[in-house]
Amino acid sequence: MRSLDAATSGKLTVVTSPAGFGKSTLLSQWAAGISGSIAQVAWLSIDRLDNDLARFLKYLAAAFHRVDPDIAGNAELLIDSSPVTPVDSILTAIINQLSPRTAPIYLVLDDAHLIVSGEIAACINMLVAYAPPALRIVLATRGELPLELAHMKMKGHVVSLGDSDLRFSLEETEDYLANVCGLDLAVSAVVALHHKTEGWPAGLQLAALALAHEGSREAFIAEFSGSQRDVAMFLTHDVLARQAPEIQDFLLRTSILDRFCLGLVEAVCPGRDCAAALATIEHSNLFLIALDSSGQWFRYHHLFSEFLRNRLDAWTPEARRDLHRAAAAWLAARGHISDAVDHALASGDADHAARLVEECAMPLTMQGHIPRLTEWLNQLPPELIATRPRLLLARVWAQFHMSRPRQAVRILKQAKTLIGQLSERGEIERATTRSLKAELQTLTAGVISATDRSRTATRVASRWLADFPEDEPFARGTLANICAFSHYSLGELDAARLRSLAARDHHATANSVFGIVYCDLLLGLVEISAGNLAEAHQLLDRACRLARERLGSGSYTEAMTAIFQVELAYEWNDLQGAERILHQHRQIIEECGLVVHEMACKLHLARLAAAHGRHDEAIVFLERAERLGIEKRYRRLTAAALNERVRLLLARGDVRAARLALRSRGTEPSFESRPVPIHPLDEYAHIGAARVLIAEGHPAKAIAVLDRIAERMRRDGRLRGFMQVRALVAIAAHSAGETLLALAAAVDIVTLALPQNAMRSLIDEGYPMREVLEFARARIPAWSRNSGTATFVDALLRELDRTVPERARPMAIVGKKRMLSSKETDVAALLLRAYTNRQLAETLSMAPDTVKWHLKNIFGKLGVSSRTEAVLKLKEIGLDGSTERKLAG
Numbered sequence: 001m002r003s004l005d006a007a008t009s010g011k012l013t014v015v016t017s018p019a020g021f022g023k024s025t026l027l028s029q030w031a032a033g034i035s036g037s038i039a040q041v042a043w044l045s046i047d048r049l050d051n052d053l054a055r056f057l058k059y060l061a062a063a064f065h066r067v068d069p070d071i072a073g074n075a076e077l078l079i080d081s082s083p084v085t086p087v088d089s090i091l092t093a094i095i096n097q098l099s100p101r102t103a104p105i106y107l108v109l110d111d112a113h114l115i116v117s118g119e120i121a122a123c124i125n126m127l128v129a130y131a132p133p134a135l136r137i138v139l140a141t142r143g144e145l146p147l148e149l150a151h152m153k154m155k156g157h158v159v160s161l162g163d164s165d166l167r168f169s170l171e172e173t174e175d176y177l178a179n180v181c182g183l184d185l186a187v188s189a190v191v192a193l194h195h196k197t198e199g200w201p202a203g204l205q206l207a208a209l210a211l212a213h214e215g216s217r218e219a220f221i222a223e224f225s226g227s228q229r230d231v232a233m234f235l236t237h238d239v240l241a242r243q244a245p246e247i248q249d250f251l252l253r254t255s256i257l258d259r260f261c262l263g264l265v266e267a268v269c270p271g272r273d274c275a276a277a278l279a280t281i282e283h284s285n286l287f288l289i290a291l292d293s294s295g296q297w298f299r300y301h302h303l304f305s306e307f308l309r310n311r312l313d314a315w316t317p318e319a320r321r322d323l324h325r326a327a328a329a330w331l332a333a334r335g336h337i338s339d340a341v342d343h344a345l346a347s348g349d350a351d352h353a354a355r356l357v358e359e360c361a362m363p364l365t366m367q368g369h370i371p372r373l374t375e376w377l378n379q380l381p382p383e384l385i386a387t388r389p390r391l392l393l394a395r396v397w398a399q400f401h402m403s404r405p406r407q408a409v410r411i412l413k414q415a416k417t418l419i420g421q422l423s424e425r426g427e428i429e430r431a432t433t434r435s436l437k438a439e440l441q442t443l444t445a446g447v448i449s450a451t452d453r454s455r456t457a458t459r460v461a462s463r464w465l466a467d468f469p470e471d472e473p474f475a476r477g478t479l480a481n482i483c484a485f486s487h488y489s490l491g492e493l494d495a496a497r498l499r500s501l502a503a504r505d506h507h508a509t510a511n512s513v514f515g516i517v518y519c520d521l522l523l524g525l526v527e528i529s530a531g532n533l534a535e536a537h538q539l540l541d542r543a544c545r546l547a548r549e550r551l552g553s554g555s556y557t558e559a560m561t562a563i564f565q566v567e568l569a570y571e572w573n574d575l576q577g578a579e580r581i582l583h584q585h586r587q588i589i590e591e592c593g594l595v596v597h598e599m600a601c602k603l604h605l606a607r608l609a610a611a612h613g614r615h616d617e618a619i620v621f622l623e624r625a626e627r628l629g630i631e632k633r634y635r636r637l638t639a640a641a642l643n644e645r646v647r648l649l650l651a652r653g654d655v656r657a658a659r660l661a662l663r664s665r666g667t668e669p670s671f672e673s674r675p676v677p678i679h680p681l682d683e684y685a686h687i688g689a690a691r692v693l694i695a696e697g698h699p700a701k702a703i704a705v706l707d708r709i710a711e712r713m714r715r716d717g718r719l720r721g722f723m724q725v726r727a728l729v730a731i732a733a734h735s736a737g738e739t740l741l742a743l744a745a746a747v748d749i750v751t752l753a754l755p756q757n758a759m760r761s762l763i764d765e766g767y768p769m770r771e772v773l774e775f776a777r778a779r780i781p782a783w784s785r786n787s788g789t790a791t792f793v794d795a796l797l798r799e800l801d802r803t804v805p806e807r808a809r810p811m812a813i814v815g816k817k818r819m820l821s822s823k824e825t826d827v828a829a830l831l832l833r834a835y836t837n838r839q840l841a842e843t844l845s846m847a848p849d850t851v852k853w854h855l856k857n858i859f860g861k862l863g864v865s866s867r868t869e870a871v872l873k874l875k876e877i878g879l880d881g882s883t884e885r886k887l888a889g
Contacts, residue, residue, distance in 0.1 A: 720752075
């Protein structure tokens with residue numbers, strides 16, 4: 001209702017909604033929200049007046065009288081005392097009484113379309129014309145008004161709101177269902193109802209009434225549609241039954257169309273005055289939604305369309321096929337190929353449908369309409385697809401995006417053989433053959449990448465890009481994207497950035513919205529990994545906005561980007577925002593997303609469930625993610641899911657289950673002194689192993705593993721992962737009594753987290769992180785002063801206090817808290833005074849190698865790699881050259 005709040009700041013607001021839209025419900029909720037607080041509302045329903053001027057004036061005065069008896073008292077006296085209604089006198093009395101007021105009064109005239117009396121219309125015109133500033137008039141109508149508003153519109157006094165302005169936003173839907181209807185629904189349920197009703201107030205009201213008596217709310221919401229009993233009865237009696245028979249027939253025939261214009265409805269309604277029918281429906285606001293500013297293309301509200309199609313099922317199959325046949329022919333003849341496909345399939349003409357799919361498969365792929373393409377291919381006979389190389393390659397695109405690389409490989413081989421045979425027989429032109437082979441190469445590299453063989457995919461894609469056809473910008477851009485994603489998977493961020501930027505140029509040339517959005521998505525993922533969360537948010541937001549502007553809301557292209565906006569909202573501790581975005585796009589991702597997106601979706605579900613204390617549910621999601629990762633051979637995200645599961649198992653004290661989880665995935669927490677090589681794709685599995693080592697009382701072993709991972713992450717510029725690893729180092733060092741190392745790691749994580757407001761990675765570490773931060777705050781002066789750092793640390797501690805109950809405190813290793821040995825203390829004190837190695841050796845009577853040995857130990861405890869970094873870290877912790885003794889434990 002925010003649009004209504006904003007619009008009613010003008011002198012006159014005209015609210016136009018379809019029959020059955022629920023405008024009275026909408027206006028009532030709006031009026032209840034403002035009445036008695038910022039304004040007062042006088043309400044008058046026209047349908048009770050029989051268009052009698054005297055009665056209208058009396059009710060008008062009574063409406064104002066209910067708001068404030070002083071306002072309309074004189075008007076009521078005039079009405080009662082005069083046998084002839086003195087219109088001017090009565091309006092003058094009302095206006096004079098309103099003039100001194102400063103607080104707004106809204107006069108709502110409901111069902112204003114029922115005004116047919118010229119006298120009442122003239123009276124309202126006069127009231128609007130002379131209304132004082134405090135009076136704001138809202139006319140609620142289902143159709144045309146008998147008022148002269150043109151001159152007022154020219155002066156900017158009139159604001160018009162249609163059904164698109166009046167639909168509830170997702171937030172308003174959530175508020176209505178919870179606070180008005182009293183329903184305690186999960187965010188996913190609210191999102192589903194909002195999507196199905198398109199924010200239609202009456203539809204939401206019907207759903208809410210039914211839900212109050214439903215045993216299984218999930219099942220009801222999943223099946224809720226225009227054919228649902230309450231919705232169908234409402235639409236039948238309150239909407240359809242009020243229409244003339246010819247309009248009812250028109251509505252049923254045109255219900256098969258997802259969108260339509262005059263020419264198209266004439267094709268499915270031959271011999272009828274379709275222009276008049278459309279005009280009647282438009283003037284009646286009969287759930288008709290304009291799709292362009294010129295008013296040429298329309299569609300019906302989804303629930304209304306479903307209701308009509310359900311009634312159309314009573315027609316014979318042949319009659320319905322005739323409608324689809326006519327629609328397919330008209331659309332195909334005018335170049336609306338993708339619109340024609342569904343109708344060709346519904347008409348039973350598979351050959352015609354196959355030809356149409358061939359024609360639009362690549363344009364649809366370039367715009368990211370993979371789910372739609374997949375749906376069509378599933379309806380075509382396999383033997384028909386097997387004879388058409390374009391359809392085979394379209395099937396590979398679909399399998400690739402549904403994370404089915406093995407099936408994709410089989411179809412790729414089939415397509416390659418068929419293309420070779422057709423080319424040899426001269427059945428396809430040379431240019432077509434060249435284009436098909438370029439697509440083959442792109443998809444081959446994509447399938448290799450989908451099997452998580454990132455290094456191989458990078459090598460293959462780079463080799464082919466060097467000699468790739470310049471006139472195939474989409475395929476070239478996609479190949480560069482594949483290369484960029486493979487670099488990203490291996491932690492090679494700079495190479496990923498360069499490839500993504502090059503790919504974006506190619507996709508811009510090809511005018512591929514999907515390609516451009518995917519490039520921005522990759523760049524966003526790179527910046528998330530680099531710890532530049534604000535920049536990542538800008539990139540992902542730009543990608544989502546482009547997808548919505550060019551493809552409409554709710555597209556697969558938007559969903560694949562939005563699913564990673566969840567990660568940012570979660571990291572910023574906006575759990576409600578993260579949950580809302582996730583459930584808006586979850587269904588389409590789970591149905592047809594790339595494995596990366598599908599697994600990310602499951603990880604988000606698990607993290608949110610755990611954040612709300614539902615650990616068992618979270619572990620189930622993580623186990624599913626791991627199984628999916630193993631099935632799709634996707635090591636990196638499988639390892640990430642495993643690490644999350646280990647964290648949750650340890651949080652509830654189940655160390656044995658955590659170790660078994662690692663062992664079942666081929667990772668064993670190692671006690672070997674000899675380090676085991678860690679592949680970049682397996683880093684998070686080894687982070688999970690380090691967690692178990694800490695829990696089992698081997699923090700030094702854990703630190704050895706974590707330091708190797710942290711060093712590579714720092715070298716690659718993956719600072720977000722570096723921050724997360726250093727958080728564990730801080731926990732391990734604190735539990736082992738390695739005070740200086742714990743403080744150094746604490747400084748690292750806060751220094752990295754603060755600029756990006758990254759909180760949740762630290763909050764999720766629970767009680768051990770709280771102990772580390774409290775310990776460090778007491779010893780680092782900068783964290784106690786009035787500063788941005790201190791404020792951030794305090795915010796973290798408050799959130800940890802709120803989310804981590806005292807009973808969740810894990811077993812800690814008790815040991816002597818120490819910073820440096822006495823010799824290391826002497827070296828560090830002189831290091832702070834900028835002594836060289838030679839000066840250190842001479843002053844402390846040490847051999848040069850001994851000095852180097854002590855420096856190496858100090859660097860290790862500080863988590864640095866140079867003298868300069870060591871000095872800066874010692875100063876950050878609050879130590880300087882005049883406080884040597886503070887360095888010793």
